[in-house]
Amino acid sequence: AQSVTQLDSQVPVFEEAPVELRCNYSSSVSVYLFWYVQYPNQGLQLLLKYLSGSTLVESINGFEAEFNKSQTSFHLRKPSVHISDTAEYFCAVILNNAGNMLTFGGGTRLMVKP
Amino acid sequence: EPEVTQTPSHQVTQMGQEVILRCVPISNHLYFYWYRQILGQKVEFLVSFYNNEISEKSEIFDDQFSVERPDGSNFTLKIRSTKLEDSAMYFCASSERRKETQYFGPGTRLLVL
Numbered sequence: 001a002q003s004v005t006q007l008d009s010q011v012p013v014f015e016e017a018p019v020e021l022r023c024n025y026s027s028s029v030s031v032y033l034f035w036y037v038q039y040p041n042q043g044l045q046l047l048l049k050y051l052s053g054s055t056l057v058e059s060i061n062g063f064e065a066e067f068n069k070s071q072t073s074f075h076l077r078k079p080s081v082h083i084s085d086t087a088e089y090f091c092a093v094i095l096n097n098a099g100n101m102l103t104f105g106g107g108t109r110l111m112v113k114p
Numbered sequence: 115e116p117e118v119t120q121t122p123s124h125q126v127t128q129m130g131q132e133v134i135l136r137c138v139p140i141s142n143h144l145y146f147y148w149y150r151q152i153l154g155q156k157v158e159f160l161v162s163f164y165n166n167e168i169s170e171k172s173e174i175f176d177d178q179f180s181v182e183r184p185d186g187s188n189f190t191l192k193i194r195s196t197k198l199e200d201s202a203m204y205f206c207a208s209s210e211r212r213k214e215t216q217y218f219g220p221g222t223r224l225l226v227l
Binding site: 094 | 118145147149155156157158159162169170172205207209212213214215216217218219220221
């Protein structure tokens with residue numbers, strides 16, 4: 001069975017510092033990869049996704065993630081965070097050879113401090 | 115921008131009661147989903163629905179749960195006899211195609227007393 005691991009449950013960081021949120025998955029087949037963000041008291045919003053093509057994907061608000069097949073990772077990075085980036089971030093996968101269900105990691109709470 | 119909506123935002127019920135959670139998916143989407151998140155735990159898949167039938171379900175989705183698309187716009191999750199452990203945030207999602215982005219609603223927080 002596939003699983004998704006987000007190694008850090010909380011990441012405190014100062015404003016304007018760089019950040020990396022780690023995500024590893026285990027699967028013997030190819031996957032589609034997603035990062036969702038959940039702001040306080042809101043639902044899950046898609047941040048970025050990898051379906052195929054370039055292994056580096058970017059969001060409109062400065063986040064990027066790189067699919068690394070050999071390391072089965074899809075880490076999320078931002079070179080300079082803002083207070084408004086404070087939220088919970090979820091990594092998720094869909095297996096290519098199975099149905100449509102998203103399997104989520106446990107989430108990482110990003111706390112940006114002034 | 116189109117979005118998935120869910121009602122109610124909060125629901126409190128007594129153990130053993132039936133609840134119906136409602137969702138309006140994005141209008142041109144064909145695939146519909148329910149997920150739940152128990153406090154402090156991972157978001158878990160419950161069920162997916164396509165072409166008026168269940169296409170996948172998890173072990174959580176037992177006989178106490180059912181889904182329905184009663185009309186062209188609503189998608190509902192029914193829990194027939196709620197248990198304390200059903201307390202969770204329930205998210206509805208929809209996607210236009212298979213293996214594509216799933217768009218989530220804001221969730222319904224269910225509390226079973």
